[in-house]
Structures are given as C-alpha cells and as structure tokens.
Amino acid sequence: MATVKNVAEIAKVNVSTVSRYLSGELSVTPETEQRILDAIKQTNYQPNIIAQGLRRGRSRTIVVVAPDIYQPGISGIISGIDRRIQDSRFILITVMTQGSSRRELKILRTLSTMMASGVVLIGHPFGQINSTEMIRDAIGMEPSLVYVSRTFQESNVLEVCPDQLSGMQQITDHLIEKGHRSIGLIVGVNEHPDALIKIRGYKRSLTAHNIEIRDDLILEGFFRPEETRAATDVLLERNVDAIICTSDLMGISALQHLQNKKLSIPDDIAVAGYGGTIWADLVTPKLTTVAVQVEELGQYAAGLLLDEIEGNDLDSNFAIRPVSLRLGESV
Template identity: 30%
Template sequence: MAVTIDDIAKAAGVSSATVSRVLNNSGYVKDETREKVLKAIKELNYTPSAIARSLSKKKTNTIGVVVPEINNPFFGEIIKGISEVADEHNFNLILCNTDEDIKKELRALKLLKEQRIEGILITPTSTDSDYSSEYLWTIENLGIPVVLIDGHVKYSNFNGVFVDHIKGAYDAVKTLIDEGHEKIAIITGRMNSRPARERLAGYKKALKLHNIPIKEEYIFYGDYTHEKAYEITKKILEMKDRPTAIFVSSNMMVLGCIKAFSENNIEIPKDMAIIGFDKVEVLNIIGMNISFINGPTIEMGKIAMKMLIDILNNSQATDTKTINLSPQLVLKGSEKYVR
C-alpha cells in the first residue's frame, strides 16, 4: 500500500500541511520539526509523486513533443537536439508519434493538454483535410506556447524553426545540371505539405534558370514513404525517354529508389544519378555513397527548445519569431553524369 502525506504526518506527529511545506521547501518550518519529518520520510521509504508536487507548484517542467514519423532518422535527430537542451534546463519530455494521421495528432494534442504540460514542440501533419478547422481550433486553444518545427499550420501565426526547402532543392538540381544532366526527374513528398511544395518549387526554379524545359512527365508525386518511391522508381526505369538523374524529396524515399535500382541492376551513378533530401545514416554504414541535402536537424531541435524556453521565461512577449535554417549539400559522387 502506498505511503501518503497523512502517514508521514502521523509518524512525525505533525500536520499534513507541515509535511507538505517540507516536501515543497516552502514556508517556515522549525529545524527540529523538519528533522522529524525527514526521518519519518526515510523510515517509511516515501517517494513523493512528481505529478502531485507539480500540481502544488502549478508547474510541471514538462514539454510535449509531437512528430509524424518517429522511425524516421530526421525526427530522431530533432528529438536528440530537443532532449539535449531540455536536460540542461531540467525539463521533462512527453513524446507523441502521429504516423502522419491528423486524427491521431488531434488526440495527442488533447492528451498533452490534460497532462498540464507547459509548451509543445510539434511538426504538424498537413491540415489540408476535413479536420483542418477542428485542428486549428484545438491547437490555438491549448492555452500554452506552441513552437513549430519544419512544418506549418494554415491560417495561423505560431513561432517556429524551419528549413529553407526551396534553396535545398535548388542546390541539388543545380548540381545535377552542372554535372551535365538535363533529363532530371523529381519524386515529391505529399503535396498537401509545405516542404513538399517548396522542394518542387526549388526543382522547377533550377530548371527554369538554366533554360531546361519543365516536363510534367518527369514530375512524380510521392508520399514520403519508401514503398511509394519504390513503385515510382520502377515506372521511371520503364520510361522510353527516361531521365538520367532523380532528385528525391525525402530520405525514406531514397531507400525505395535504391531497392528498385538493385532489383533492376541499375548502377549509381553509371545508369542513374540520384540526390536525396536529408541523409540516410544506414547508407553511410554500408558504404553506399548517396549525395544528399543535409538539413541541420539536431540544431533545429536545439533552437526550437531554446525558443520555447525563452517564451516560457518571457510570457509578456507577443511578437512571433521564426527562424529559417539553410541546408547544406553533401556530395558523395551519386550526382555524377557518366557518359
């Protein structure tokens, strides 16, 4: 049976209020009385409830983190950055994974609010859906600070940290063009997400500025999953006038492309060049050199957590703050044009 504050009070011969003051280090308690309470706590092996203490102080030191793909290394590194800063400032984290499902995200947001968290860091699922109005109402009425991480909420004005997706995509496609590629395909992410739209815009910008016609047949609409990219890549390889290079809009989709290449004996870059967006660490481990756009993921998590802490410490601030980080192109040879 769990030991309660009343049990401690009875053993020490004091009131429950006195025990509470000792536990929370608040209010005056005589040294002699404090010693009695501490002795009773030790003898009864009492462990105070973190939740009860936080409720008494009206502060939980807990932050909610909501991501759409916990199995994606991109979000794993963001969480790592968040965690490092949270540990430095004695914050706890509650992590929720939504599987890109807005209904799950709505449930997560409502659950976190019930947990009396102090703020939320979130990469939102797209709100271009039947639930968009309910979603916006839910997130705006949490009553706590919200910081977005590389994802936007339509018709809202939240603080956030973002990657310059247009620049990243432009740099990737320009590199392919500089290598001599003119037939360049793109596999996009879900087009109801802003990063996917911006990466497609960067792709088109690079082609246009280098006087290369934009061909709709080279634009393939993916969904960020390796399964969809695998199916798309098989179709690309069957094209009569197939491209010589593919710009792939996410790290997980790169894996789908490589699977299709392997099954069809396609060598990189001899038979097909490729550049992805965000790194795939497993490819480095097995020695497969795939060029990629490197988003500053750990740094993004750190900055987002620091931004949230600043908001919590300056509750009177009303200005919305957004930070855009520039991604870096990492070339490993898969972008080459082998004539």
C-alpha cells in the same frame, strides 16, 4: 512514503526551499543543491509532478507530438530537444500521431487536461489541420507552442524550419552542373506542404537554368519502397538521366532498384536523396543528399520554447535553419 518535509529535515533547509527548488522557482547555492539531492536520494523521494502542476497551474512537462519517432529525421529532432532541456527542470513526453491529423487533434485535446507547460509539434500531419486556430481550439491557450518543420508563418506562434527551398535548389543545381537535363523528382505526397516547398525549389532551379519544367517527371513515392520503385520505373520510361528523392530512404530504394536492373550509378543514371541521414552512407555508392542538421533544429526549437515559457524576449517568432549539400558518389 517520503515527503518534502523528510527531505527538508535531512537537507537542513525549509520545506518551501525544497518545494520551490524542485518546481524550478528557486535557485540555490551548489552546496544547498547537493544537500537536497543527497536527501532525495537517501529518502527515495518521488516528486508529484501533477500535484506541482495543480499548484502552479502548469506541470513542468514539455510534450512532443510527432508523426513517427522511428523516422531518422524526427528522432534526431527529438534528441536535440531532449539535449536542450536536460539542464532545465522540465521532463519530456513524446507521443506519435502516425501522420494522422485526426489522431493529432485527439492527442491535443487530451493534452489540454495535462497542464503541460509547452508543446512541440513536428511536421505536418496528413489532413486538414492548417492553422494555429484549429490547434488552439483543441489544446487551449495556455501551453507555449512551437512548430518544427510545420510552416504556417503566423505571427503569433513560434516556428523553426529547415531551409527546404534552398536545399532542393542546391541538389537540383548540382545535378545540372554535372550535365543532367532530364531530372525526375519523387516526393512523398504531392499536396503535402513539405513536398510543395521542395517542388518549388526544384522548379526554381530548372527555370534558372532554362530547362523545361515537366510536371510528368514529378511523381509520388509515399515514403514507401514499393511505391518508390514503381515511380522509378515510370521515370525510366520517360528517359530521365537523374532522380531526386525527397527522403534518403526513398533515394536508397530508387538506387537499389536501379542497380537490380543492372544500371550503373551514377554512370547510367544519377540518384540523390534528402535528409542527410546515416543511411545515405551505408549504401554503395554512397548517396548524395541534402543534410538537415536535425539535432540542431530540435535544440534551437527547444531553446525558443523555454524562452517563451520563462517570459524572455524573443528576437523573432520564425526561424529558418540552414541546410547543406552532402556529396556522396551517386551523382
């Protein structure tokens, strides 16, 4: 098995130069870098990341903890994180919680033994994890930590969030400008922090236009087609003329369910989604939605995390990234 010494001999550099280059502690000239890379390829040398971590006290790994990597928004965030760290000497590991706070805590306790340099937590799990103190108790104090779309607004941790409040106001304002006055809202889960922010934006828009707020028009779809269809039926019984869903997939479920009932979209009833995913453009009519720039969100979060790991000064620990209305044909 090839060793650092073998690589150093072929590259004609010191062993310490190879070791420090591989650990990211040393910058070398392009010519030296190419000799080292050629030597690694020639010898098929495989760096031992764990051993390097033991020597430095941290491994050069960044761990992403996400509810479900198959959700379009989350996969986009992870893609952005990966793009941002490609030019660094870190590797990315992604694990899923399936939205469970119990599973998240179990994962975080496991990560405490991995000596990761940084951890990215995406979204709020369902459960009682409601402070950085709980997370630090599980993971320890060492890894740098950044939240994406998990709003604790604590001064001692990095947070990056899309502007969900503005996004929901924008889509509700748009429907009102189109003449709609009885607007139903289907969220994932009412008490989820993300849903609470969106409900606040929805209500703020209604209030600004002097439209009565009716809590009976705010229903849960649990991000599943069957429950979304059931919520859509209830809203129809309550005579809404428009429906906003807080995810594009729920919006598509509602739209197709209404079409199956022989209702014309948007002539009989308008439907809007949230997220700006590719799925919004794959239905007829195209779904009007709020576009969240998820890759940019991931890149921005990864940049903050790398800066903190390297000890660089940060302008702010909390960043709200803009969202925008993306018009389709469903409103």
